[in-house]
Amino acid sequence: MADQELDASGLNCPLPILRAKKTLNGMESGKVLHIIATDPGSVKDFEAFCKQTGNVLTESKEEGGKFHFLITKS
């Protein structure tokens, strides 16, 4: 489903957001980025990040102790 994957496991605030932003910068509009994180704070942070940047958070779920986010670049 995703066009690109970013594993931010083990990283703490604000690194998952910063890495995601950097990866999104190199992607074309409409492409989907799959982010994997272990920081529980990242759930609210990616919601807020997308709200403020216009990118679309299409999925946010916890699976096997990790958090997965799908973000469609605006």
Add this chain to the structure above:
Amino acid sequence: MEEKKLAIIATKGTLDWGYPPFILASTAAALGYETEIFFTFYGLQLLKKDLKLEVSPLGNPGMPMPMGMDKWFPVLGTALPGMQAVMTSMMKKKMASKGVASLEELRELSQEADVKLIACQMTVDLFEMDTSEFIDGVEYAGAARFFEFAGESDICLYI
């Protein structure tokens, strides 16, 4: 949508207080804010190429101490020679084990994201600091330069 602006004044030069300016600045930049940090007094330590920042347990009752040390260690014990170095090294290890970025990394990410770093010229003169010890890309200016940007900012923080 017009770009939002964040202005920060960084005044402290310890390992713990060095984090908030760079965490907030780099995150704001990622959110699309135009961001500037004005470094003054002890905050200028955060601009050195070789960061030798420490954290002190002295006079800091809010600092969590490992192994319940705060329970049995007398307050005066935190003033013992070497305590600061011990606490600094413990803090750095803890941060690394929790995946917290190093200050150098956050500072680099901030610069990459076009966060402007401004050093207070007056402090540089006052403490006779050697600007060759500072990282590249720093602008040297005074209070008026800060207000030029801060006056139009949406968020302004003094740290």
